[in-house]
Amino acid sequence: MIKSGTVALIGRPNAGKSTLLNALLQTKLAITSPKAQTTRNVILGVYNDERGQIVFLDTPGFHQPKDALSSMMVKATVAALKEVDLILFMIDINKKERAVDKSLYDLVKQTKSPCFAIVNKIDTMNRNHVIPLLEYYHKNYEFDEIIPLSALNKDNLDRLIEVTLNALPEQERLYPQEQLSQLTHHFYIAESIREKLLNLTNQEIPHSSAVMIDTLKFTDTACNIEATIVVEKDSQKGIVIGAKGSLKNEIIKQVSMELRRQYNMKINLTLYVKVDKDWRLKTSKINAYLNPNSSEYEQ
Numbered sequence: 034m035i036k037s038g039t040v041a042l043i044g045r046p047n048a049g050k051s052t053l054l055n056a057l058l059q060t061k062l063a064i065t066s067p068k069a070q071t072t073r074n075v076i077l078g079v080y081n082d083e084r085g086q087i088v089f090l091d092t093p094g095f096h097q098p099k100d101a102l103s104s105m106m107v108k109a110t111v112a113a114l115k116e117v118d119l120i121l122f123m124i125d126i127n128k129k130e131r132a133v134d135k136s137l138y139d140l141v142k143q144t145k146s147p148c149f150a151i152v153n154k155i156d157t158m159n160r161n162h163v164i165p166l167l168e169y170y171h172k173n174y175e176f177d178e179i180i181p182l183s184a185l186n187k188d189n190l191d192r193l194i195e196v197t198l199n200a201l202p203e204q205e206r207l208y209p210q211e212q213l214s215q216l217t218h219h220f221y222i223a224e225s226i227r228e229k230l231l232n233l234t235n236q237e238i239p240h241s242s243a244v245m246i247d248t249l250k251f252t253d254t255a256c257n258i259e260a261t262i263v264v265e266k267d268s269q270k271g272i273v274i275g276a277k278g279s280l281k282n283e284i285i286k287q288v289s290m291e292l293r294r295q296y297n298m299k300i301n302l303t304l305y306v307k308v309d310k311d312w313r314l315k316t317s318k319i320n321a322y323l324n325p326n327s328s329e330y331e332q
Contacts, residue, residue, distance in 0.1 A: 036085035038201035041113045043141070044123030045133060046070045046094030049153040053123065053184035054078050054091045057194070062214050063091050064228035068239040070094050071231060073102075073323055075109050077215045079208050085198050086206040090117065095137045102313040105323075114140060119200050120148040121193075122176065126158055126166055138174060147200055149178040151193065156183040219246045220324075222292065226260055226304070229287045230273065233280060238272060241265040243312065243322035247305075255299040256292065262306045263322060265313070273306050281306065 042050040051063035051072055062078045064071060072093045080087040092113050093106035114120060120141055124134075141148050150170050155163050163181060170179055178196050182189035223244040231239045247259040262284075264270050274281045281304055289300040312318040 034203040035206065036198045036201040037087075037204050037206050038118035039088045039090060039116065039207070040119045040121055040197060040201075041090045041092060041117040042121050042123060043092050043095060043110055043114065043137065044151075045125070045128065045131075045137075046096055048094065048123035048125045048128075049184045050091050050094070050123050051076075053151070053153065053182075054089055056184050056187050057087075057089065057190060058213065060213065062216065064224045064231075066228060066231040066239070068231045070096065070103065070106065070240065071228075073106055074220075075113055079213055080194070081206070081210050082194075085201065086208065086210075087194070087197055087201065088207055096133060100313045101316055102319050105316075105319055111140060114144050114146070117146055118202060119197060120144070120146050121151050121197070122148055123151045123153055124170070126152050126154050126163065126181075142175070147177040149180055149196065149200075150174065150176040152179060152181045153184055155181045156186050156188060218251075219249055221295075222246055222249065222258060222288075223260065225288050225291055226262065226284065229284045230262060233283060233287075234272060238264065238269055241269055241313070242273070245322060251298075255301055256296055257301045259303045260305070262304065263309050263312060264306065265308065265310055267308055270306050270308050 042054060044050055046069040047067070051065045054063050054076070055061050055065070057080055058078050063076045070093065072091060076091040078089045078091065080089065090113050092110040095107060095110050096103065098104040098107050122141060152167060152170065167179055167181060170176065180189065180193050180196065182193060223246050226244045227242065230242055241264050243263045245261045245263060247261055250257045262273055264273060272280070285302050285304050289302050292300045309318060312322065
């Protein structure tokens, strides 16, 4: 019998959860950015080999909520903890311990699932400094395993897969072997647009923006997309558009290049920008903007 089960990737924003998921699956499922709180939805990614199947759940970064959007993101992470066979607690080795880390650890201890500490970004630190930090986590926390690695450089990922599979129950695969994720084309394209927006803007734009797919049509040779970037202020709209449309055009260029590689066809992307004041404070708007599978949202 093979090993199979669900595994939650949790941790503070920018701990490297999405980078790790992409590295483990050897494909880009989750968007990545230096900006905090990049991941807003729980993203499912399926790893398969002859030994079994690991269903990873990449969760939003755990943080102190400041609005309805961030509260919903934290709730999604907490909910994921209750449904998995194993928890991977991602730690950025460069970040000092904070109260939010202990709050998340306390939530983990309330579950019955084993928990591994994944100490990430060891490539950024001298080995002589890494070892004392690993000893600290061993002494002060009750992790079932502590695994140092570099998600970016793909160092020690084989070890992570091995111990993860060993911790899972013996059962059949939960998903067909050919299924990599539950992501729809709408979601993937919307996230691709949002990633480029995050990486090309600063200040309040990354947190104040969302993306909706208005129309999506595939032909034999082309993918035709109309999408809307939503922001909260008129000034933000001007920034996203840029002088003479320069920033918006750059987003279109970068997204089209990525989607052309992904779908191996011509990409026709039309991008609009609209203002929806304080949308992050409104649950109905958040639900619509975090689920870009339909353009049916309030105008």
